[in-house]
Amino acid sequence: MAVIHAGMRIVLLCLSFLAMTAFAGPAAAQELQWRHAIGVIDPPKYPQGFKRFNYVNPDAPKAGELKLSADGTFDTFNPVLDKGQIAAGLIPRLSMVTETLLKPSLDEDGTSYGLLAEALAYPDDFSFVKFRLRPEAKWADGQPVTPEDVVFSFDKFKELNPLYSSYYSHVLKVEKTGEREVTFTFDEKGNKELPSIVGELDIVPKHWWEGQGPDGKPRDIAKTTLEPILGSGPYRIAAFTPGGSVRYERRDDYWGKDLPVNIGDNNFKSVTFTFFSDQNVEFEAFRAGNVDYWLETKAAHWATAFDFPAVKEGRVLREELPNPYRATGIMQAMVPNLRRDIFRDQRVREALAYVFDFEELNRTVFFNSYKRVDSFFWGTELASSGLPQGRELEILKALKDEVPSEIFTEPYTNPVGGTPEKQRDNLRKAISLLTQAGYEIRGNKMVKVATGEPLKFEILLSSPILEVVAVPYANMLRKIGIEANIRTVDSSQYINRLRNFDYDMTWTVWGQTRNPGNEQRNYWGSASANRQGSRNYAGIADPAIDKLINQVVFAKSRDELVAATRALDRVLLAHHYVIPMYYGNTARIAYWSKLAHPAELPTFSLGFPDIWWAK
Numbered sequence: 147m148a149v150i151h152a153g154m155r156i157v158l159l160c161l162s163f164l165a166m167t168a169f170a171g172p173a174a175a176q177e178l179q180w181r182h183a184i185g186v187i188d189p190p191k192y193p194q195g196f197k198r199f200n201y202v203n204p205d206a207p208k209a210g211e212l213k214l215s216a217d218g219t220f221d222t223f224n225p226v227l228d229k230g231q232i233a234a235g236l237i238p239r240l241s242m243v244t245e246t247l248l249k250p251s252l253d254e255d256g257t258s259y260g261l262l263a264e265a266l267a268y269p270d271d272f273s274f275v276k277f278r279l280r281p282e283a284k285w286a287d288g289q290p291v292t293p294e295d296v297v298f299s300f301d302k303f304k305e306l307n308p309l310y311s312s313y314y315s316h317v318l319k320v321e322k323t324g325e326r327e328v329t330f331t332f333d334e335k336g337n338k339e340l341p342s343i344v345g346e347l348d349i350v351p352k353h354w355w356e357g358q359g360p361d362g363k364p365r366d367i368a369k370t371t372l373e374p375i376l377g378s379g380p381y382r383i384a385a386f387t388p389g390g391s392v393r394y395e396r397r398d399d400y401w402g403k404d405l406p407v408n409i410g411d412n413n414f415k416s417v418t419f420t421f422f423s424d425q426n427v428e429f430e431a432f433r434a435g436n437v438d439y440w441l442e443t444k445a446a447h448w449a450t451a452f453d454f455p456a457v458k459e460g461r462v463l464r465e466e467l468p469n470p471y472r473a474t475g476i477m478q479a480m481v482p483n484l485r486r487d488i489f490r491d492q493r494v495r496e497a498l499a500y501v502f503d504f505e506e507l508n509r510t511v512f513f514n515s516y517k518r519v520d521s522f523f524w525g526t527e528l529a530s531s532g533l534p535q536g537r538e539l540e541i542l543k544a545l546k547d548e549v550p551s552e553i554f555t556e557p558y559t560n561p562v563g564g565t566p567e568k569q570r571d572n573l574r575k576a577i578s579l580l581t582q583a584g585y586e587i588r589g590n591k592m593v594k595v596a597t598g599e600p601l602k603f604e605i606l607l608s609s610p611i612l613e614v615v616a617v618p619y620a621n622m623l624r625k626i627g628i629e630a631n632i633r634t635v636d637s638s639q640y641i642n643r644l645r646n647f648d649y650d651m652t653w654t655v656w657g658q659t660r661n662p663g664n665e666q667r668n669y670w671g672s673a674s675a676n677r678q679g680s681r682n683y684a685g686i687a688d689p690a691i692d693k694l695i696n697q698v699v700f701a702k703s704r705d706e707l708v709a710a711t712r713a714l715d716r717v718l719l720a721h722h723y724v725i726p727m728y729y730g731n732t733a734r735i736a737y738w739s740k741l742a743h744p745a746e747l748p749t750f751s752l753g754f755p756d757i758w759w760a761k
Contacts, residue, residue, distance in 0.1 A: 178267040178269065178276070179267060180266070180278065181265060181266055181267065182194045182259060182260055182264075182265055183248075183251075183257060183258060183259040183260065184248070184257070184258055184266060184341060184342050185254065185256060186256035186257070186338060186339055186342050186661045187256040187257075187660060187661050187704070188254065188255070188256070188257065190251075190254070190257050190259070191251065191253070191254050191257065192251065192259065192406075196406050198406050198409035198410060199251060199253065199406075199407070199409070199410070199748075200253065201252060201253050201744060201746065201747065201748040201749075201757065202409060202410025202411065202757050203744050203757070203759070204409050204410045206410055206413045206757070206759040207759055207760065207761075208396070208759075209414075209759075209760060210415055210740070210759070211415060211416045211417075211418065212414040212416070212417045212439075212755055212758075212760065213436060213437055214234070214417065214418065214419050214420070214437060214438065214439060214755075215419070215420055215421075215428050215431060215432065215437045215440075216234035216419045216421050216422070217421070217422065217423075217428070217609075217637060218231065218421060218423060218636065218637035218638065219390075219421050219423065219637070220232060220233035220234070220389060220392070220421065221370060221372070221388070221638075222370035222371060222372065223236055223371055223372060223373065223374060223383065224369070224370055224375070225237070225238050225241060225348055225350070225375070226299075226302050226303055226306050226307060226367055227306055227307060227368070227369075227370060228306070228307040228308055228645065228679050230370035231637065231638055231641065233386070233419070234392070234419040234421075235381075235392060235394055235417065235419055236375075238348040239346055239348065241348060241377070241379060242379055242380065242381040242417065243375060243377035243379045243381055243382060243383065243394070244348045244349065244350060244375075244377040244378065244379055245261055245262050245348070245377070245378050245379045245402075246261055246262065246345065246346050246347060246348055246349065247260075247261060247262050247263040247266075247296070247344070247345045247347060247349065248261055248263060248266070248342070248345030248346065249407045249408075251748075252749070252750055252751040252753055252757075253748040253749040253750065254750075255473040255659070255660050255661070255750055256659065256661045258342060258346075259406075260280070260407070261402065261405070261407055262279060262280060262283050262291055262349055262378065263277040263278060263279055263280065263345070264278055264279070264280040265278045266278070266341065266345065268341045271336060272332070272335060272336060272337055272338050272340060272341060273331070273332055273334075273335045274329055274330060274331045275329070275341035275344060275345075276327055276328070276329045276330075277296070277327070277329075277330075277345070278324070278326055278327050279292070279293065279296075279326040279327070279328070280326075280402075281326060282401055282402075283378060283401055283402070284378065284401045285351050285354070285376055285377070285378050286376055286377060286397060286399075287354070287376060289351070289353060291349060291351075291378055292326075292352075293322035293323075293324070293325075293326065293327060293328040294322060294352050295349055295350070295351055295352050295353075296320065296347075296349055297320050297322060297328065298350070298352035298355075299347060299348065299349045299350045299352075300314070300317070300330075300344075300347060301320070302350070302355075302367050303347065303348075306367070306368055308645075308677055308678055308679030308680060309668070309679050309680070309681075312667065312668045312673075312674055312677060312679075312680055313343065313664060313668060314343075314344065314347075315664075315667075315673075316333050316334050316337065316340060316664065317330055317331070317332060317333075317340070317344060318331045318332060318333040320344075330344045336700050336702070337663070337664070337699055337700060339661065339663035339664055339699070340664070343663075343664060349378070350367075350377075351376050351377075354375075354376040355367045359371075359373055360373065372386070372388055378401065379400070380396055380397060380400045380402070380408070380411075380412040381394040381395060381396055381397060381412070381417065382394065382397055384416070389421065390420070390421055391419060391420045391421065392418070392419050393416060393417070393418040393419075394416060394417045394418070395415065395416045396412060396414065396415050396416065400412075410757055411756050411757060412756065413758065413759035413760070414755065414758075414759070414760060417755065420436070420437070423636065425609070425610075425611065429451070432736070433454050433456070435456070438737060438738045438741055439735070439736075439737045439738075439741065440736045440737065441733065441734070441735055442734040442736065443611070443734075444611060445511075445512040445513050445515035445516060445730070446511060446512060446614075448515075448734050449513045449515075452464060452736060456738075457736075460739065461739050462736055462737070462738055462739065463736065463737055463738075463739055464734070464735070464736045465735050465736075466732040466733070466735075467733050467735065467747065467752060468731055468732050468733075469733065469747050469748065469749065469750060469751055469752055470733050470750070470751055470752055471525060471731045471732070471733070472749060472750050473659060473660045473750045474525065474526070474657055474658065474659070475521070475522070475523035475525055475526040475528060475529065475657070475658030476519060476524050476525055476655065476656070476657060476658070476729045477521070477523075477524060477655070477658070477724065477726065478519055478653075478654075478655045478727040478728065479519070479653070479654065479655075479724035479725055479726050479727050480502075480605065480616075480619075480651055480652070480653050480725040480727065481651060481652050481654055481683045481684050481723070481724050481725075482494075482495050482498065482603075482650070482651050482684065482723075482724075482725075483647060483649055483650055483651060483652070483683070483684065483685055484684055484685035484686065484687075484723070485647055485675075485676075485685040486603070486650055488603060488650075489603075489650075491583045491584075492721055493579040493582050493583040494579070494585075495721075495722040495723065496579050496722040497575075497576040497577075497579035497580045497583070498576070498623075498628075498725055499560070499561060499722060499725045499726075500572045500573070500576040500579070501572065501573065501576050501619065501622045501623050501626065501628075502561070502563075502619055502622070502725055503563035503564065503569055503572070503618075503622060504518045504560070504727075504728055505562060505563045505564030505568075506569070506618075507615060507618060507728075509564065511614055511615075512728070515730060516728035516729060516730055517728060517729065517730070517731070518560050518726065518727075518728050519726040519727060519728060519729055520558065520559065520560050520719075520726060521715050521719070522656065522715050522718050522719070523658050523662070523712075523715050524729065525729075525731060526658065526660055527660070527708060528658070528660065528662065528708060528711040528712060528715065529712070529715060530713075530715040530716040530719070531557065532557050533554070533555070533557055534553065534554065534712070534713065534716060536709065537705065537706065537709035538710075538712045538713050538716075539554075540709075541694070541697060541709060541710055541713045542713050542716070545690045545693060548689060548690035548693075549690050549717050549720070550717070550721065552720060553717065553720045558716065558719040558720065560726055561575070569622075573622075573625060576626055577626055580592060580626075584596060585601060587626070587627045590627055591627045591629075592626060592627035592628050593627075600627075600629060601627070601628050601629070602628065602629035602630070602631070603629075603630055603631075603650035603651055604631045604632075604633050604649065604651070605619075605620065605631070605632050605633065605650070605651045605652070605653070606633050606635065606640070606643060606649040606650070606651065606652040606653075607632065607633065607640075607652070608634075608635070608637060608653070609634065610634050612634075612653055615727070616653070617632060620632055630651075644683070645678055645679050646678055647676075647678070647683070647685065652683060653727075656669060656681065661707070662711055663698065663699050665681075666695045666698055666699070666714070667695055667699075668680050669682060670682060670684075670688075670691055670695065670714075670718060670723075671686075671691070671692055671695055672687040672688065675687040684723045684724060686718075686721075688717075688721070690717060691714065691717060691718065694710060694714040695714065697710040697713070697714075698710045698711050698714055733752060735752065739761075740760055740761050741758055741759070741761070742758065742760075742761050743757065743758045743759075744757060
């Protein structure tokens with residue numbers, strides 16, 4: 147991009163020079179190195195020409211049917227849109243049908259290897275990245291995967307999906323720059339994550355989407371569809387019942403089955419998802435053997451519901467594994483919507499946190515299985531703690547007039563309950579904060595002194611499972627005159643309301659990698675606060691936070707990244723944007739013994755279902 151612009155300036159002086167340089171491309175100023183992989187945190191572990199990932203079983207049998215369950219329903223197979231409910235098995239980056247330019251290694255953090263692309267190249271300033279497509283990469287109809295497909299995919303994801311519009315906001319353009327070469331040009335330099343994240347883009351076939359459907363009418367990628375989509379991946383949609391089930395079959399003619407990144411992968415002959423609107427019914431299907439695998443998210447259920455005969459007889463196996471959380475930071479929280487006037491006062495938000503009694507719930511409901519989350523990067527080295535020191539302190543001092551002053555003198559801690567005495571103290575503190583914010587109790591109701599308007603709001607939930615926490619919390623709020631109504635809706639309504647920020651308070655989880663970057667703008671950046679479909683659920687718009695996000699994105703070293711992220715974490719916590727909930731640090735899984743996995747699962751993943759197999 148920079149060289150082409152230079153040529154455009156030079157053309158005013160010398161057209162002949164432009165003719166010689168117009169096709170030099172962005173690499174002209176620097177000799178580029180073509181790479182088989184990219185590591186954002188550490189250099190790639192596997193060298194050029196590696197045979198397979200260490201964690202797979204290369205001799206895993208390629209047979210058997212895997213029966214899985216999914217919550218809710220589905221009404222589209224179109225992976226590009228941010229509307230409708232995409233069928234399980236087609237979610238971008240996890241799809242069984244479409245593929246990405248790069249594929250992540252599951253025993254490395256932040257490292258990816260060539261999949262549709264055989265190599266990538268980028269300059270030292272990360273101002274662009276080139277991908278060279280594999281000549282053997284083909285769609286299921288036999289046509290080659292082309293640079294035009296990549297350009298089309300990027301343009302449509304960015305045009306039609308607000309999440310990708312934000313995620314790829316710093317991609318200036320993508321263009322074909324060779325027979326099998328495509329170049330992404332960025333509008334900023336020094337953002338080392340950008341080459342990696344564009345490699346995560348799912349590629350869809352331009353010729354298919356611009357062609358005609360079985361009805362003879364042109365397809366429209368801007369609309370939902372239940373026509374089985376064409377992909378380049380290892381599976382195809384073989385059968386489905388609208389909203390009820392979808393069955394994928396492994397393609398015998400899959401072009402990439404012998405790639406090093408795919409050895410030991412895609413072992414099941416078929417995978418079927420059945421959709422359930424009731425989780426109790428879903429679990430009964432697992433107990434009966436109609437579902438092969440279960441990921442348990444409820445501590446009480448894990449402790450009490452697995453005493454059926456198949457478990458006792460060893461036909462259903464149970465494991466608790468830390469693997470998925472070794473490189474994942476978690477913030478699970480109730481989130482007040484700052485777009486609502488009642489939540490704009492920080493003291494109101496802090497008061498709401500004092501009412502939540504985690505310790506009581508952990509003892510009475512969760513079998514003491516959880517820990518309270520106290521960081522937006524909980525569970526990683528990026529989490530802030532104590533008082534800021536060293537480089538983190540320097541970063542915050544530079545913003546001392548723009549951030550809460552208490553971050554320099556008071557370490558963040560969650561309120562602690564668990565006893566009647568502590569609970570009363572916390573409620574008194576909550577009332578004190580609300581009084582400072584202009585509220586008082588009148589006739590057992592917390593009202594705004596100036597207007598008499600009661601403090602009341604709705605908590606929007608996506609599942610009845612969450613009511614075991616939300617209902618006791620609402621009861622505690624009523625003790626100080628706050629009316630909180632619980633509203634649980636189906637997944638379709640919840641997704642639509644979340645996309646449109648149509649809630650007073652909701653419950654959500656943000657997952658973080660050990661290499662935070664551009665996604666932080668979508669989580670907490672001012673530009674995403676009112677952009678529908680963003681994950682800025684709280685509605686945060688704060689200039690100091692924007693500055694801290696930029697320091698995270700453009701950190702030039704690991705130490706700088708850690709310091710900047712901890713500073714960001716500390717400021718987010720100090721503003722009390724969320725009411726932190728709880729989390730566990732193991733994945734609880736149960737599965738029928740006909741399934742098997744490698745003795746040593748990959749460091750950062752369960753590898754399910756990719757590297758599992760049927761006995």
